[in-house]
Amino acid sequence: MLDFALRCMAEGHEVRTFQSPDKRGKKSLIGKGLIEVVADWASSMRWADLIVVGDNAKYVNQLESWRKRGFPIFGPNVEATKWELERGTGQKIMSDAGIPIIPSVQFTNYDKAIAFVQKTGLRYVSKPSGDADKALSYVSKSADDMIFMLEYWKKQGTSKAPFILQEFRAGIEMAVGGWFGKNGFSKYFLENFEHKKLMNDDKGCNTGEMGTLMKYVTQSKLAEMVLKPIEGALHKAGYSGFIDVAVMIDKKGNINPLEFTMRPGWPLFQIQQILHPDPCGWMLDLLNGEDTFEPDTKIATGVLMAHGDFPYGHQTNKEVSGFPVWGIDDKNRYFIHPAEMMVGEGTVDGKKEEMLVTAGEYALICTGKAHTVEKSIDNAYKIVDQLIFPNSPIYRTDIGQRVMRQLPDLQAMGYAEEWDI
Numbered sequence: 001m002l003d004f005a006l007r008c009m010a011e012g013h014e015v016r017t018f019q020s021p022d023k024r025g026k027k028s029l030i031g032k033g034l035i036e037v038v039a040d041w042a043s044s045m046r047w048a049d050l051i052v053v054g055d056n057a058k059y060v061n062q063l064e065s066w067r068k069r070g071f072p073i074f075g076p077n078v079e080a081t082k083w084e085l086e087r088g089t090g091q092k093i094m095s096d097a098g099i100p101i102i103p104s105v106q107f108t109n110y111d112k113a114i115a116f117v118q119k120t121g122l123r124y125v126s127k128p129s130g131d132a133d134k135a136l137s138y139v140s141k142s143a144d145d146m147i148f149m150l151e152y153w154k155k156q157g158t159s160k161a162p163f164i165l166q167e168f169r170a171g172i173e174m175a176v177g178g179w180f181g182k183n184g185f186s187k188y189f190l191e192n193f194e195h196k197k198l199m200n201d202d203k204g205c206n207t208g209e210m211g212t213l214m215k216y217v218t219q220s221k222l223a224e225m226v227l228k229p230i231e232g233a234l235h236k237a238g239y240s241g242f243i244d245v246a247v248m249i250d251k252k253g254n255i256n257p258l259e260f261t262m263r264p265g266w267p268l269f270q271i272q273q274i275l276h277p278d279p280c281g282w283m284l285d286l287l288n289g290e291d292t293f294e295p296d297t298k299i300a301t302g303v304l305m306a307h308g309d310f311p312y313g314h315q316t317n318k319e320v321s322g323f324p325v326w327g328i329d330d331k332n333r334y335f336i337h338p339a340e341m342m343v344g345e346g347t348v349d350g351k352k353e354e355m356l357v358t359a360g361e362y363a364l365i366c367t368g369k370a371h372t373v374e375k376s377i378d379n380a381y382k383i384v385d386q387l388i389f390p391n392s393p394i395y396r397t398d399i400g401q402r403v404m405r406q407l408p409d410l411q412a413m414g415y416a417e418e419w420d421i
Contacts, residue, residue, distance in 0.1 A: 001054040002031050003270050003337040003365075007279040009035070016044050020058050022317055022360075029321055029359035033343025045071055050284045053241070056081040056263045067238070074283045076263045079237040084262040087129045087164045094257055097229040102256050104166035110154035113165060117146050123168040126150070127259065137206050139168065169248045169256040172406045174415065176222040177244030177261070177268075179293060180234050181286030186293045188216045189223040191416055192268065193403045194246070198311065200398045207311040211303045211399035212268050213373065216275060216295045217418040222247065226257055240287055244268070253413035267365040270337035271302030274367050298369040299419065301380040302337075303399050307391045308361035315361065320391075323358040327387040335383045337365040363393070372420045373404055 005015045018041035019028040031037055038044055041059070045051065045066055053063065053075025060081050067073045083090040091101050106129070107113040117124060124146045126138045140146035146165070177190040192214035198204035226245040234243065244261040273279065275296040282293040308320035324346030328336055340360030345352055366387070368379025377400040384395065410416045 001052070001264075002035065002339060002341065003273055004052070004054075004279060005031070005035050006338070007273055007276075011279060013280065016047070018044070023313070024316065026317060029317060029342050030340050031342060032359065033354070034338075034341075048072070050074060050280060050287075052280065052283065054264055054269075056084065072284060072287055073240070074287055075241040077237065077239055080234070080239040080243075080262045083237075083260045085129060087127055087162075087259070090260045093230060093233055093260075094226075097233060099226055099229055099257055100255065102166050102169055102258070104164045106162055106164045108162050110150050113163075114147055114150045114154075116165065117143050117150070124165040125168055127164050127166060129162040129164065139206075166258075169250070171248035171250040171256065172410060173246060173248055173258075174222060174410065175244050175246040175261075176220055176227060177242055177265075178223065178227050179242055179283075179286060180231075181240050181291070182289035183291070184231055184235070185227065186282075186286060186291050187218055188293060188295055188297075189218070189220045189227065190244070190272070191215055191217055191220055191222065191419070192244070193400075193406075194268070195396060195399050195402075198394075198396075200396055202402075205311065209265065209267060209304070210396045211301070212265075212271055213299065213301050213376070213400045213403050214268070214271060214275075215299045215416075215419055216297050219418065221414045221417070222255070225255055242269075249410065249413065249415065253415075267302050267304050267337070267339070270339065270365045271300050271367050273337060274335060274369055275300050296369065297418075298371055299373055299376040300367055300369040301373075301376040301400050302365050302367045303380050303384055303395055304365050305363050305384065305387070306361050306394045307358065307363060307389070310361040310394055313361060317360060320361045321357070321359050323363075323390050325356050325358070325364070325387055325389040328356060332383050332386055335367045335380075336387070337367065339364055358389070363389070373400060373407065374421060376400070377404075 005017050009015050016036050016038050018038050019030055022028050051073045056076035060076050060078055064078045067077055083093050088106050094101050121143045123142055124140055138149055175192050179186040192212055194209050195211045196206050196209055198207050242264055246258040248256040285292040309315050322344050340362045341356050342359040343354055344357030346355040366380055366383040368376050370376040370379055404421055407416060407419055407421050
């Protein structure tokens with residue numbers, strides 16, 4: 001949430017942030033020298049006019065009592081979090097709303113899952129449930145491939161948290177999201193295309209998201225199919241914040257929904273910031289039942305720049321922190337979104353001075369926007385090319401290229417009609 005906090009401050013808002021300790025229990029370095037980080041979030045609840053929650057894996061249960069007392073919390077709550085983290089719950093929400101679902105089975109035992117795949121002989125996608133590493137999501141190439149990975153995870157002692165095996169569906173992956181408040185969805189929907197694999201041409205391991213293309217629209221066929229039908233369930237859940245549904249669209253235009261995201265996406269939320277002239281005021285309005293959200297409707301492209309042993313995260317913060325980033329200036333700063341960054345020391349023209357340095361492996365996102373997909377991509381990579389930092393930054397050089405190839409087919413089926421290539 002660092003980039004969001006900085007943009008709110010730039011608009012004149014007072015901001016306090018709370019960050020949980022890192023995975024080794026150490027105090028987070030993120031935002032050091034840039035933002036006010038409080039050690040105890042509860043003591044600032046009555047101070048805040050708006051409380052924005054960036055994740056649904058921690059503190060959601062503790063926040064629930066505050067939410068029920070009417071505190072202005074914008075983001076995940078207990079009930080809606082289950083839609084994402086408990087895969088079976090999310091599938092039931094879709095099914096109850098009349099949305100088609102892909103057959104899937106939940107497991108907690110690797111041996112039973114292996115026996116199931118051996119019996120069916122089908123190709124599956126494995127997805128973890130609960131607060132699990134997204135890199136454990138796996139799209140197999142065959143039944144034998146899936147069996148090997150299940151046996152591998154078993155040997156490695158990988159988390160025994162529940163996981164589902166979902167039948168594989170071919171097609172074009174697309175998603176649509178919306179901002180939900182007291183009186184329902186904002187009139188703008190965010191159509192988006194994620195690039196989840198580490199390497200170009202969707203090779204390598206799953207990272208969650210290496211980059212994304214997005215556009216706010218007011219007319220969305222996909223939103224009519226997967227968001228509008230669950231509006232009643234969202235009201236019943238008492239949800240406020242962002243909701244996103246990813247689907248596979250087959251050659252006939254039929255959808256196969258994959259999963260919910262019931263929180264800000266990463267780096268989707270950072271990329272959204274260049275489309276939000278007002279970073280936060282409209283959130284409070286939406287909580288109170290008024291839709292004042294007026295985003296930029298250009299196409300935005302975002303490219304994640306990481307380093308170290310990303311996406312595995314085995315290195316300590318000490319090993320991936322303190323790397324200076326050169327090339328940030330007043331002209332490009334708006335299109336650079338610091339994630340795991342802080343103020344540190346670097347050398348400029350042979351002299352030591354304070355500058356932005358890394359505070360982890362997930363360093364920053366570069367963005368660009370334009371009226372066409374091609375120009376948006378070009379603008380994002382112009383920013384990427386202006387940055388230099390040691391330790392060989394990791395990023396894809398093909399974000400958006402497959403979207404350019406897929407859009408004509410999607411538009412022939414009535415999807416993404418407001419996009420220009």
